[in-house]
Amino acid sequence: MNNSYLLISSVGIEFETDNEPFRALQDINLPIQKGEFISLIGHSGCGKSTVLNIVAGLYQATEGGIILEGKEVNEPGPDRAVVFQNHALLPWLTVYQNVELAVKRVFKKTKTKTEMHDWVLHNLSLVHMDHALHKLPGEISGGMKQRVGIARCLAMQPKVLLMDEPFGALDALTRAHLQDSLMEIQGRLGNTVVMITHDVDEAVLLSDRIVMMTNGPAATIGEILDVKLPRPRDRLALAEDPDFIHYRQQVLKFLYEKQKNPASPLSINSSSKNGETEHSSVSADAA
């Protein structure tokens, strides 16, 4: 247990509210190995984003803590990059400048100017966005924006890549494209990834382990599913793979039998957008 790369250790959190404190999470324990791809799945409002925000250091846990490479971390930093649901690109900077901002911040001392420039371009080409370097975020599609957001995080060479429903706001086709891109990049670079999703197929397709959370309040980890599908994975081939179907079934069973929550339906690989209240990601478009 101690040799895990990232350790979420007995984490619990209580939010101050107007009347009594609200206990959102309780006793979350999760060791994560280097290079592992973890999905967090659970009903809306159970506390997935809160877990991610605690790992990112954006929220402070009330109990327990986060240990990364043997050291406790309790404030945000570029070693734990976050891909936000609504891309969170600075709308006044071009695609290139958005990535450059992160690169400059992380590699100011270790890379020369030309190296940084090449590094920005390299990461944008990883996500196939090198054709729109000088466009503003307002001038490209939602899927493209999300690609740039991912490039920005990859370019920081974080120890852990945290993704909060990164493809949740995209249409099914764009989402499939980005999932394939992400799988390919992660296969190549071996990033450690924690991704929140509400899409069961996405979780099974991408993950090494699927962490299923119980319903709140005082949510915790219900079950963990090891996905032992060989990589590289191909979505078409997997669609009829009995193992894939079995894993999928397991997750659905957990969500709809063991943690039945009729108030908030989950989407099963559909592009339906549920009205989840995301306090941590106010839409930049709406502003």
Next chain:
Amino acid sequence: MTEVKALFRNEQWKSIFSMNQIQLFLRQVLKAVTLPLAGIIIFLILWQSVASNITTSLGQFPGPTEVWEQSKSLVAEHKQERVKEKAFYERQEERNAKKLAKNPDAKIKTRTYTGKATFFDQILTSLYTVSFGFFAASFIAVPLGIACGLSEKVYQSINPIIQIFKPVSPLAWLPLVTMVVSALYTSDDPYFDKSFLTSAFTVTLCCLWPTVINTTVGVTSIDRDLINVSRVLQLSPPVHVRTIVIPSAIPMIFTGLRLSLATGWMVLIAAEMLAQNPGLGKFIWDEFQNGSSNSLGRIMVAVLAIGLIGYLLDRLMLALQRRISWDKQAILR
């Protein structure tokens, strides 16, 4: 043969298409020009008919034609004054040259011309005063607003002061400002006139609040995701302000600045009337005291000039915002 026909038809379609475009264009022009023009004409007619029914102790209330006459005479006066000024300096130079010819060591005196300030001189004075007061206020208000927006503590400690001073008419400050300026600004060779400083500071006092308040609102309503990006990147406070805070808050900062400039301009005229400080306000007051048969017409010219200048100042701010803001698509009104 059929090919030719098809081509012909094609050409016809093209020309019809461009006819449509021309019509569309004309309709747009009609909308952009005709309606405002109609509004102005109706206003002028109403004004003329109402004016001819009002008789004051200084004669008929000025209608559009009278105002037009007076504005022409104000231009003429201005030109005359410039001619006089030129003549004055020519005479002075001639005199000095003669003196020097007689005795190369003679001390020569140069005096500046102190003629009557014309309508246009007063406009320039007012513009200069309002810009000075407005810039002074903006230099304080924008950073203060950013500080208030970033720090709850700063906001909590400054808010009561803002709330209490905001509703005070700056004219109430005028006597205090006048006394303070005369007490503190006691240079032998003053760079600024005291009356100028008094007016400018009065403008500053009323330009502060809208900018502070709107900047604060702009800064507090920054997208939380962007703040989180900044935290993850561990941007230093100056970089955070430069790359995240200011670009986000630019629209609200400009809203504040425009409100400030508009109130500043209104207050300046009143302050100039009240304190008899040079500027358009003094022009109006002098005309009122003068009480000639032309006075009302001339005041009306000043009123229109004040409105026009206020409008142009606002347009100037909008143009500036367009240049500075990253969001070129935003509809600015």
